[in-house]
Amino acid sequence: MQQPVIKTELLTKRFGSFTAADELTFEVYPGEIFGFLGANGAGKTTAMRMLCGLSLPSSGKATIAGFDIYKQTEKIKQNIGYMSQKFSLYEDLTVIENIRFYAGIYGLSDKEIKAKSNNLLDQLGLQNEAKKLVSELPLGWKQKLSFSVAVIHQPKIVFLDEPTGGVDPVTRRQFWDLIYDASDKGLTVFVTTHYMDEAEYCNRISIMVDGRIEALDTPSNLKKQFSANSMDDVFYQLARGAKRNE
Amino acid sequence: MKAVTLNNITKTYNKGTVLAVDNLSFEVEKGELFGLIGPDGAGKSTIFRLLTTLLLADSGTATVDGLDIVKDFKTIRKKVGYMPGKFSLYQDLTVEENLNFFASIFGTTIHENYELIKDIYVQIEPFKTRRAGKLSGGMKQKLALSCALIHKPSVLFLDEPTTGVDTVSRKEFWQMLKRLKEQGITILVSTPYMDEANLCDRIALMQSGKILSIDTPANITKAYDGKLYAIRSSSMHKLLIELRNYEFTESCFAFGEYLHITFKKDHIDHTNALLSYLKHNGHTNLELKTIEPSIEDCFIQLLKQ
Numbered sequence: 001m002q003q004p005v006i007k008t009e010l011l012t013k014r015f016g017s018f019t020a021a022d023e024l025t026f027e028v029y030p031g032e033i034f035g036f037l038g039a040n041g042a043g044k045t046t047a048m049r050m051l052c053g054l055s056l057p058s059s060g061k062a063t064i065a066g067f068d069i070y071k072q073t074e075k076i077k078q079n080i081g082y083m084s085q086k087f088s089l090y091e092d093l094t095v096i097e098n099i100r101f102y103a104g105i106y107g108l109s110d111k112e113i114k115a116k117s118n119n120l121l122d123q124l125g126l127q128n129e130a131k132k133l134v135s136e137l138p139l140g141w142k143q144k145l146s147f148s149v150a151v152i153h154q155p156k157i158v159f160l161d162e163p164t165g166g167v168d169p170v171t172r173r174q175f176w177d178l179i180y181d182a183s184d185k186g187l188t189v190f191v192t193t194h195y196m197d198e199a200e201y202c203n204r205i206s207i208m209v210d211g212r213i214e215a216l217d218t219p220s221n222l223k224k225q226f227s228a229n230s231m232d233d234v235f236y237q238l239a240r241g242a243k244r245n246e
Numbered sequence: 247m248k249a250v251t252l253n254n255i256t257k258t259y260n261k262g263t264v265l266a267v268d269n270l271s272f273e274v275e276k277g278e279l280f281g282l283i284g285p286d287g288a289g290k291s292t293i294f295r296l297l298t299t300l301l302l303a304d305s306g307t308a309t310v311d312g313l314d315i316v317k318d319f320k321t322i323r324k325k326v327g328y329m330p331g332k333f334s335l336y337q338d339l340t341v342e343e344n345l346n347f348f349a350s351i352f353g354t355t356i357h358e359n360y361e362l363i364k365d366i367y368v369q370i371e372p373f374k375t376r377r378a379g380k381l382s383g384g385m386k387q388k389l390a391l392s393c394a395l396i397h398k399p400s401v402l403f404l405d406e407p408t409t410g411v412d413t414v415s416r417k418e419f420w421q422m423l424k425r426l427k428e429q430g431i432t433i434l435v436s437t438p439y440m441d442e443a444n445l446c447d448r449i450a451l452m453q454s455g456k457i458l459s460i461d462t463p464a465n466i467t468k469a470y471d472g473k474l475y476a477i478r479s480s481s482m483h484k485l486l487i488e489l490r491n492y493e494f495t496e497s498c499f500a501f502g503e504y505l506h507i508t509f510k511k512d513h514i515d516h517t518n519a520l521l522s523y524l525k526h527n528g529h530t531n532l533e534l535k536t537i538e539p540s541i542e543d544c545f546i547q548l549l550k551q
Contacts, residue, residue: 039412040383139286165410166438168285168453169546173499180483195439196413197502201482219503230502232413239414 002029003066005156005188006051011060011069013046020046022211023060028204030156033179033189035199038208039239044192045161047208051190052159053077065156078107081150084161088146091135095126098134099149106153120148140171147178151187158182160191164198176201196232207235210244247312249401249432250274250297255306257292262304266292268455269306274434274448279427282436283443283541284452290436291331292455294405297434298328311400324352327399329390331406331436337379341370341389344378345396352397362429363392366422384415391422402426404435408442420445440542451545458548463541470539470547472496473512476504479529488527492520499546506543 004027011024021043028034038044049055051064053073062069065079089098099120103113121127124144134142143163151158160179164172176198183189191202199205199219206216215222215238219231228234250273257267267289274280282290295301297310299319308315310322335344345367349356360367370388373381378389387407394402404423408416420442427433435446443449443463450460459466479485486505489498494516498507509516517534524532539547 039414040410162410166286168549169440169542170499170549171285176500180486184483194410194412200502201500235413236417239412242414 004028005030005065006034006062006190008051008062008069009060011047011050011062012058013043013050013055014058019211021050021057024213026206026213026216028157028188028190030188031183031186032204033183033191033202035202035205036190036192036208037199037205037235038192039242041244042208042239042242043211044208048159048161048190048192052080052082078153079155079157081153081155081158082161083146083150083158083163085163085165089134089142089149092133094131094133095137095145096121096130098145099152102149103152108153116152120152124148139167140174143167143171143175144178147175147182151182155187157188157190160189162192162194164193164195172198196230196235199231199235205231207238209238209242214238247276248273248309249276249278250280250308250310250434252293252297252308253306255293255296255308256304257289257296257301258304265455267296267303270455270457271306272450272457272460274432276432277427277430279423279433279435279445279447281443281446281449282434282452283438283440283449283545284436285438287454288452289455290452291405294328294330294403294434294436298326298403299323324397325400327394327397327402329394329402329404329407331409333386333390335378335386335390335393338377340375340377341381342374344389345392348393349396354397356396359396359398362398362426363395365425366395367392383411384418387411387415387419388422391419395426399431401432401434404433406436406438408437408439416442440540440545443541449541451541451548453549459544466541466544467539470544472508474537474539474543475507475509475517475534476501476537477507477532477534478504479524479533480531481529484527485524485529488524492523494520497546497550501542506537 006028008024008026011021012019013021024047036044050057050069053076057069064076067075067079093101096117099117100113103116108116121130129137164175179189193199202219204218205222206213217225222234226234226237228237253271255267255270258265282293284290296303297308297315299315299322311325313322315322339347345356366388370385378386381389408419423433446463448462451458486498486500489495489505489507494509496508496510498505521532521534
């Protein structure tokens, strides 16, 4: 069996008397597309911040890309990519400046940066737009670019936090093509979404309710387990019982 | 009298370089629950800001409740309720203070129109001394709706009230809208979620400042051109790639647990040939069936035209 790239054991985060993430235990494998779902306030963001090395757990264990979540947070940050709709590209930098900036942040050498950025512009078909400000790009292109810069240092895992919000249905699907391609090449994709049809595109899914992981399996097994027709229905059955609404 | 009319409305930003709304005309009936459906940049928020008299159009005319959006802007502001896309209440006032503030601005009291907001407000009333900034997404949404309703508006404008909200809160929100509609309030609501389209009486599918189609959800799906199939197998990504390269495929895209596919020359039955081709390629657990298109299928087809 392959070594998991994410492995957590009873991972917990408390803020005072409030347990935001409660004894999370799960594993994610190389090349897997793992959907991380939960109602608003269920604790997804808290969990993600710990997994990205941005917040220390209160108790429990975890390794991310082989690195310890308490002692090797800097190593974790170097070995993961992160993209969210809220924080991704600098709108007032050009396309090429954004690529160089991220490549530099991730510690690539000048030589690598030059080669990589050229490659990337070709791949995305953005050669003619290289010197345009990112703010001038259509949303769909921005998303592709922001995904590409998030993985420019070839991390083992990429965390995608609601990456497809607000785009049209065609662009949304093109984005998933990118995700599939990356996962075919062995990249592990950890993704949150509010679109339940996208939950179906994941290999496995976990659903958080009130800080705990209440379900974790493939979409088809979850539907069987909850006698549901759709993931929307599975989610609804689980999240409806949430007490932590405030 | 119509609740809302737009006649050839155009709005640009940045000295005419960004076309947000492109010569739009449509009408909304009194008491209707009307949906503007489309992605970011479709022009939904601009339409709301024009109709709530917060922006001036470059050209064209529009009315709300029979009143002109330019000439009668002061009267319109008293009669409409508006919930902007971005949470715009006072974060450092409590739930109750916010509601009182909006009531007094409109010369009324919570007590006077309590019946109208009761269903919604009781759910957040236990937290009425909490500051608005400390509320969860779902509760902010309920407070914002209460504030938009407190003066009993004749037309309610809701700009993406369910964006970023989980599916449980989204369902609850639409139930609230249904009850408001029963009280005779005209509601214009925008959303990027195509599955919410079916909950509206009529919808406009929008992209880049234009309307792609405007009708009842049932009529829009009826107008879908051609036959639509759903297909799945044990390895979905492989299936998607192979179907896109299949000679008779017109379009193929992922759709939840299935792929949706349309064929060129769809008067011919391609199903048997396709299934044996896919079996030959090693696919197992194949399932292929004809299906009724959803609003999202229609939107995708309209985008390609």
